[in-house]
Amino acid sequence: xxxxxxxxxxxxxxxxxxxxxxxxxxxxxxxxxxxxxxxxxxxxxxxxxxxxxxxxxxxxxxxxxxxxxxxxxxxxxxxxxxxxxxxxxxxxxxxxxxxxxxxxxxxxxxxxxxxxxxxxxxxxxxxxxxxxxxxxxxxxxxxxxxxxxxxxxxxxxxxxxxxxxxxxxxxxxxxxxxxxxxxxxxxxxxxxxxxxxxxxxxxxxxxxxxxxxxxxxxxxxxxxxxxxxxxxxxxxxxxxxxxxxxxxxxxxxxxxxxxxxxxxxxxxxxxxxxxxxxxxxxxxxxxxxxxxxxxxxxxxxxxxxxxxxxxxxxxxxxxxxxxxxxxxxx
Numbered sequence: 001x002x003x004x005x006x007x008x009x010x011x012x013x014x015x016x017x018x019x020x021x022x023x024x025x026x027x028x029x030x031x032x033x034x035x036x037x038x039x040x041x042x043x044x045x046x047x048x049x050x051x052x053x054x055x056x057x058x059x060x061x062x063x064x065x066x067x068x069x070x071x072x073x074x075x076x077x078x079x080x081x082x083x084x085x086x087x088x089x090x091x092x093x094x095x096x097x098x099x100x101x102x103x104x105x106x107x108x109x110x111x112x113x114x115x116x117x118x119x120x121x122x123x124x125x126x127x128x129x130x131x132x133x134x135x136x137x138x139x140x141x142x143x144x145x146x147x148x149x150x151x152x153x154x155x156x157x158x159x160x161x162x163x164x165x166x167x168x169x170x171x172x173x174x175x176x177x178x179x180x181x182x183x184x185x186x187x188x189x190x191x192x193x194x195x196x197x198x199x200x201x202x203x204x205x206x207x208x209x210x211x212x213x214x215x216x217x218x219x220x221x222x223x224x225x226x227x228x229x230x231x232x233x234x235x236x237x238x239x240x241x242x243x244x245x246x247x248x249x250x251x252x253x254x255x256x257x258x259x260x261x262x263x264x265x266x267x268x269x270x271x272x273x274x275x276x277x278x279x280x281x282x283x284x285x286x287x288x289x290x291x292x293x294x295x296x297x298x299x300x301x302x303x304x305x306x307x308x309x310x311x312x313x314x315x316x317x318x319x320x321x322x323x324x325x326x327x328x329x330x
Contacts, residue, residue: 039078122303
């Protein structure tokens with residue numbers, strides 16, 4: 001009996017010794033730079049939000065926050081990388097609804113699950129989308145748009161930044177609500193989409209508001225309506241689809257959240273959430289988000305729980321649109 005106790009005691013001591021460094025690392029977190037992954041090239045809306053959040057998060061955590069653009073496959077390459085990263089709090093992602101909600105719906109073979117394989121930190125902001133018309137259509141109002149497309153079913157096309165993106169789903173929601181028949185043309189980014197609109201090869205396009213506003217204000221395209229239920233403070237002159245009797249249920253936007261890999265230790269997750277809340281309370285950060293056309297998430301509640309609930313509700317909305325339009329990734 002004594003011999004058994006003698007063997008057990010060193011084993012217990014060894015186990016405790018092995019756990020000690022991990023516990024100390026969690027207590028010291030963060031002790032080195034943090035990588036903030038963006039699943040898109042520089043210059044897009046997700047990248048812009050990450051670059052606004054990064055400095056404030058760095059200030060709160062006391063360590064550099066380095067942006068790492070890992071673009072490709074509608075944000076899913078970057079998301080997959082973070083899902084497989086060590087759950088130590090040093091690899092995070094600013095994700096959007098494309099890769100954190102829609103991706104799995106349009107591609108069941110996706111190698112990660114947006115709700116199972118990530119630790120939610122907090123909801124950063126939302127942003128509306130806008131449907132624009134090419135000059136050759138002569139469409140300047142929502143009534144013009146409805147009359148033209150209904151008079152010529154299947155003749156007109158609209159472009160988005162790719163199959164299964166939030167922009168694509170917004171276009172399909174508009175089609176469903178209005179009983180319209182338009183051909184969807186997917187593009188690899190808003191650059192070629194913009195060029196074809198201005199050049200007259202495409203009739204309509206769906207943009208994130210911050211991407212579409214420069215072209216709208218330069219008079220190169222005409223704004224038809226925004227896709228969220230209320231007008232945007234960044235462009236209050238553009239009506240919302242919901243103001244038209246046929247489109248009252250149209251309400252869809254882009255959103256941005258901060259996530260880590262699944263299994264973040266509780267002390268690390270708590271520190272991240274506290275730093276996130278403090279960063280989001282910064283008037284400077286909120287001003288920059290608003291100037292970029294985004295709507296900062298309201299405060300209140302635990303940030304991880306707010307993001308989880310929002311993600312679930314949005315995914316249910318997307319599932320209905322994906323089913324209606326029979327969207328599947330190529």
